[in-house]
Amino acid sequence: MKSLYxxxxxxxxxxxxxxxxxxxxxxxxxxxxxxxxxxxxKFDTAMWVHNTAGILLTLAWLLFVIGNWVxxxxxxxxxxxxxIIGRIIQQSVYYAVGIFRGDTxxxxxxxxMKFNTLQQLTYISVIYGLMPLLMIxxxxxxxxxxxxxxxxxMGSIWVIAMxxxxxxxxxxxxxxxxxxxxxxxxTIFSHLRAMLTGWHKExxxx
Amino acid sequence: MKNFNVITVFVILLxxxxxxxxxxxxxxxxxxxxxLRCHSMETLAYRxxxxxxxxxxSVNPDQYRQSNHQxxxxxxxxxxxxxxxxxxxxxxLETLHCLDCHxxxxxxxxxxxxxxxxxxxxxxxxxxLPEQFSCFSCHDxxxxxxxxxxxxxxxxxxxxxxxxxxxxxxxxINHQWLPNPKLHWRSVRCIECHTPAKFSHQVxxxxxxxxxxxxxxxxxxxxxxxxxxxxxxxxxxxxxxVNKAVFNQAYIIGMSRNExxxxxxxxxxxxxxxxxxAHGLGRFLASQLxxxxx
Numbered sequence: 212m213k214s215l216y217x218x219x220x221x222x223x224x225x226x227x228x229x230x231x232x233x234x235x236x237x238x239x240x241x242x243x244x245x246x247x248x249x250x251x252x253k254f255d256t257a258m259w260v261h262n263t264a265g266i267l268l269t270l271a272w273l274l275f276v277i278g279n280w281v282x283x284x285x286x287x288x289x290x291x292x293x294x295i296i297g298r299i300i301q302q303s304v305y306y307a308v309g310i311f312r313g314d315t316x317x318x319x320x321x322x323x324m325k326f327n328t329l330q331q332l333t334y335i336s337v338i339y340g341l342m343p344l345l346m347i348x349x350x351x352x353x354x355x356x357x358x359x360x361x362x363x364x365m366g367s368i369w370v371i372a373m374x375x376x377x378x379x380x381x382x383x384x385x386x387x388x389x390x391x392x393x394x395x396x397x398t399i400f401s402h403l404r405a406m407l408t409g410w411h412k413e414x415x416x417x
Numbered sequence: 418m419k420n421f422n423v424i425t426v427f428v429i430l431l432x433x434x435x436x437x438x439x440x441x442x443x444x445x446x447x448x449x450x451x452x453l454r455c456h457s458m459e460t461l462a463y464r465x466x467x468x469x470x471x472x473x474x475s476v477n478p479d480q481y482r483q484s485n486h487q488x489x490x491x492x493x494x495x496x497x498x499x500x501x502x503x504x505x506x507x508x509x510l511e512t513l514h515c516l517d518c519h520x521x522x523x524x525x526x527x528x529x530x531x532x533x534x535x536x537x538x539x540x541x542x543x544x545x546l547p548e549q550f551s552c553f554s555c556h557d558x559x560x561x562x563x564x565x566x567x568x569x570x571x572x573x574x575x576x577x578x579x580x581x582x583x584x585x586x587x588x589x590i591n592h593q594w595l596p597n598p599k600l601h602w603r604s605v606r607c608i609e610c611h612t613p614a615k616f617s618h619q620v621x622x623x624x625x626x627x628x629x630x631x632x633x634x635x636x637x638x639x640x641x642x643x644x645x646x647x648x649x650x651x652x653x654x655x656x657x658x659v660n661k662a663v664f665n666q667a668y669i670i671g672m673s674r675n676e677x678x679x680x681x682x683x684x685x686x687x688x689x690x691x692x693x694x695a696h697g698l699g700r701f702l703a704s705q706l707x708x709x710x711x
Contacts, residue, residue, distance in 0.1 A: 244674065311700060312703070373675060376675065376682075377682075380678070383686060384685065388689065391697065395700075
């Protein structure tokens with residue numbers, strides 16, 4: 212059995228800090244959003260917790276983007292357009308059918324590429340699409356006084372609130388899907404172990 | 418000779434003193450301090466024979482010196498003949514008006530006095546009691562101080578609501594429907610609900626004022642923006658950028674709520690979780706089945 216060192220320490224640290232901040236932001240965000248009915252955190256507490264976690268999330272995100280830029284970890288986020296449709300279909304069919312039949316997974320993790328195409332597109336959308344939208348809308352809340360009163364005939368704060376809300380829901384969806392999809396490795400906990408130790412153990416298929 | 422010199426100096430000094438004193442008296446009569454000798458008395462007032470109401474003539478010197486009009490002398494605005502005492506009856510006819518000074522003033526253009534005037538004319542006060550209401554009914558120009566960003570928000574609210582409760586002395590009777598009314602009165606000004614969002618001087622009749630929670634606590638954009646931006650700006654001025662980001666007080670309960678997004682967000686989330694659970698269960702059962710066959 213061969214082992215690959217796919218997750219360097221800085222990536223693992225970022226991942227788990229990010230995970231902690233996500234949970235903190237979801238709990239405090241829901242406490243603010245459903246104030247009076249969620250009963251998780253007190254409104255006054257949730258305010259500074261959410262603000263602080265949001266600022267830390269931005270810092271962590273910036274460090275991750277810089278890390279991807281200066282190390283070769285960024286290569287996992289470069290889309291190979293050649294044959295992409297075929298790979299998406301293949302991976303989707305595997306998740307929909309093959310996984311139940313015990314088929315050999317169509318994608319094999321390697322030092323050159325650790326994500327299958329569906330994972331890769333999801334992570335790119337989350338890290339380079341949804342997270343910036345979430346963070347920008349969050350920061351605009353904090354400095355709302357510098358905004359114009361209206362955007363497109365609607366109150367700008369409300370527009371920002373709705374963007375923040377929709378993106379937050381999408382990221383909660385991502386979090387649940389992510390937690391589930393990591394159980395689809397060779398064993399239920401193999402991906403989780405890899406993100407803790409850095410090492411991915413390869414399974415030999417017949 | 419020596420005595421002559423002493424007398425001469427004395428006479429000259431006396432002359433100078435009397436000239437200076439004479440000028441002072443002439444100037445002093447037009448100076449604020451001269452007026453305040455009487456008008457700073459807290460109880461200076463008279464009862465108007467026509468209306469039967471007490472007319473307060475007292476000016477608090479400390480508040481006056483801190484007001485926006487602190488650099489104006491009394492006579493800059495009060496130009497009737499106040500030279501004699503008691504003042505002549507004619508001074509009662511003197512009418513003052515904010516726009517007399519503030520119209521087309523380039524320094525004050527952002528206060529939009531002309532718009533304020535128009536909004537006031539449409540207010541319930543001006544429409545129902547036009548004879549009794551003027552700017553000065555609510556704004557005492559001897560102590561008026563415009564709220565600045567960075568002032569304590571609670572003080573601004575207390576002062577603003579104090580103007581209303583000066584006449585409307587039992588607001589709780591009509592606000593029993595309002596959840597936690599005391600918290601509302603500490604947190605927002607009466608005019609947030611009792612004026613249209615953009616025209617804070619167009620005080621509305623009670624029936625036209627908003628009683629919809631969602632006007633503030635949800636999507637009604639203009640009102641939300643007005644409240645939220647004010648708080649956000651105040652926080653920024655008070656605490657600086659870092660503290661502002663961490664200890665931002667600009668949240669309004671329910672501000673981000675949207676029934677449709679919440680409903681669909683939670684439905685999709687529930688279906689996703691159920692789908693993931695079903696997928697996992699399917700994998701488990703399929704693997705059990707496979708292992709039985711092997």
